[in-house]
Amino acid sequence: VIPGWFSEISPMWPGEAHSLKVEKVLFQGKSDYQNVMVFQSSTYGKVLVLDGVIQLTERDECAYQEMITHLPLCSIPNPKKVLVIGGGDGGVLREVARHPTVEQIDICEIDKMVVDVSKQFFPDVAVGYEDPRVNLHIGDGVAFLKAVPEGTYDAVIVDSSDPIGPAQELFEKPFFQSVAKALRPGGVVCTQAESIWLHMHIIEDIVANCRHIFKGSVNYAWTTVPTYPSGVIGFMLCSTEGTAVDFKHPVNPIDDSKSDRPLKFYNSEIHEAAFCLPSFAKKVIEGK
Numbered sequence: 101v102i103p104g105w106f107s108e109i110s111p112m113w114p115g116e117a118h119s120l121k122v123e124k125v126l127f128q129g130k131s132d133y134q135n136v137m138v139f140q141s142s143t144y145g146k147v148l149v150l151d152g153v154i155q156l157t158e159r160d161e162c163a164y165q166e167m168i169t170h171l172p173l174c175s176i177p178n179p180k181k182v183l184v185i186g187g188g189d190g191g192v193l194r195e196v197a198r199h200p201t202v203e204q205i206d207i208c209e210i211d212k213m214v215v216d217v218s219k220q221f222f223p224d225v226a227v228g229y230e231d232p233r234v235n236l237h238i239g240d241g242v243a244f245l246k247a248v249p250e251g252t253y254d255a256v257i258v259d260s261s262d263p264i265g266p267a268q269e270l271f272e273k274p275f276f277q278s279v280a281k282a283l284r285p286g287g288v289v290c291t292q293a294e295s296i297w298l299h300m301h302i303i304e305d306i307v308a309n310c311r312h313i314f315k316g317s318v319n320y321a322w323t324t325v326p327t328y329p330s331g332v333i334g335f336m337l338c339s340t341e342g343t344a345v346d347f348k349h350p351v352n353p354i355d356d357s358k359s360d361r362p363l364k365f366y367n368s369e370i371h372e373a374a375f376c377l378p379s380f381a382k383k384v385i386e387g388k
């Protein structure tokens with residue numbers, strides 16, 4: 101370990117580790133589920149780390165939060181009821197709240213410490229909790245979804261950590277089945293789907309599961325997040341049987357012209373570009 105540096109070492113990305121220079125550790129705690137740490141970095145603002153894995157930095161969180169939210173919500177004409185699984189930092193809530201047609205935003209986060217730490221150290225991310233449409237549930241997303249009546253939501257966003265730790269079940273078939281049941285016909289789900297450079301096998305399994313379960317569209321999109329391993333992160337975009345959803349062509353553009361916090365990353369061109377895959381990934385994901 102180099103003094104004054106944080107290195108993201110994990111068996112999920114063997115032989116490599118992204119490092120950030122540490123100015124000051126601001127919080128260290130252990131919740132019922134994981135180790136939670138916040139540090140002030142030299143060049144990426146404050147950083148949230150769970151079990152040694154970077155979850156977000158102030159400098160580049162916009163890329164992930166905007167893409168995981170607007171890729172699904174800009175692909176359907178009239179999202180009203182949205183469910184967020186995970187996402188305890190509040191960033192996805194902040195982005196969902198940009199959609200005026202949305203009437204109800206439910207969030208189920210397993211770890212209350214993540215919510216409290218985000219409100220204390222990342223106010224511009226946790227601002228999402230201030231929207232009156234938000235209902236916070238502290239609990240396991242798997243159990244939450246089992247209790248949801250069939251066809252409740254227009255969109256579900258699974259903003260999870262990685263399959264090692266509390267989020268493990270969010271990558272398994274039964275969970276995807278419970279998401280499909282909770283969605284209305286033509287409803288959409290967007291999940292955090294790892295890196296095409298590091299996790300093609302995980303992605304292959306997720307795509308196979310989704311093709312069995314979601315009878316509408318099944319697409320993989322990706323974007324750049326400098327502080328995630330390999331500098332990229334992907335998303336599974338799926339829709340249930342019903343009104344066709346063409347994820348590659350947004351039908352519901354965002355108007356942020358009157359917003360006091362305009363979009364920093366997402367736009368309709370980058371929406372379309374996100375679905376363009378390198379050949380090694382296209383072969384596995386689209387079977388071409």
Ligand SMILES: NCCCN[C@H]1CC[C@H](N)CC1
Binds near residue numbers: 156259262328
């Ligand atoms: N809402 C915070 C983002 C959580 N998603 C991250 C994706 C990349 C992973 N290595 C860590 C979690």
